[in-house]
Amino acid sequence: MIVKINNQLWNDIVQRLNKNMHDIFFEPKYFEIFQSSGYGEAEAYLNNINNNFFFIPYLKNKINENFTNKETFYDIQSPYGYSGFLTNSKSTIFIDNSIRNFIDLCKNENVICSFIRSNPLSQKLKPIYVLNKHFKIEMNRKIIVLNLKQSIKDIWNKEFNSNCRNMVRKSLDKYSYKISNSKNSYKLLIKFYLQNMKDIKADKFYFFNKNFFDKFYINLNKDFFIVEAINKNNETISSILVLFSRNYAHYMFSSRNKQFSDNSVINSLLFMAIKELKKRKISIFNLGGGTTNSYNDNLFKFKSNFSKNNIDYTIATKIFLPDRYTDICNNWKKKYHNLEKKHSNKILKYQFYE
16 A cells, blocks of 8 residues: 555554664655655555555656656655665565565556665665565665764774874864754754855755755754864854664764865764764664765775774665656657766666756
8 A cells, every 4th residue: 555644654654663673764754854845755655464564665756748758657766865665574475465566556656667775774675585576676885884882982992993083183172062953053054065065066966955954954853963063263164964763873964164174073073973872872873885886985985984884785676667667768868868878877867857
């Protein structure tokens, strides 16, 4: 069955999750941010029989009719972050039937393809038996995770490398640090974040609209904190936003006031965030990955300074209506052949027509 975000069933499923499966990215309020900001209609497929459930939340979007010959077709994808498939069942028969029903439903609803991001903390895709019979599962990149069950002393000595420790020492005494979820701190972080994204010519994917950022604060202000570094003139040098749930935390946004050039401050902000997360009894801190899947990616190498542990972040894709999908992609290529090379490896390539 299809469940909308205002259906109590969605919330009931999330509340049933134990702390090792639960994450903020499955919550209806997280999906509502994207729906209300124009990024798609939030839905979830749910098969719920006795004590077994199989659950896939996603955003459903209508495909540009310029590519569909004026017919109505859709695609589905996970929102930014870590959501994906969820099940509490080890029954291969139940999971296989659930997936088959979901695929049939997508075909009947004119959904041509799907792009599902995984949550490698709450549930890796590979152990979900028979999933790879139906979906193409690919390793997208490695992400860095820090085990917060260790003491701060062990994290400092065993996880942080020497360069990281030096950077933290360098900036820790230079600034004062504030932890809050205030509207002013949030607005300043987003202002600098958008400036930073513009300066580095980031992909448009990272430029969420104003409605998104407004709704993000309204829905999640009790689920994140901001760490700010403030100089002696009471100016914010840099800040980061950390999203957390019962067991997991995620390094979500960072920003830097470009009037100041101290690159070491991010290290101390993350160190302060780690200390705060330990106070809140969070077990795992996900620092994310790089901008590419390369071990030589600069962002990946930076995050690797904080932890020696990395795990696979995987993507599951499926083309439900192959002939229709091919027609849509061919129509997109005809109109935007200049973008084909840049986006040819993306299953949702036809969404790019800037």
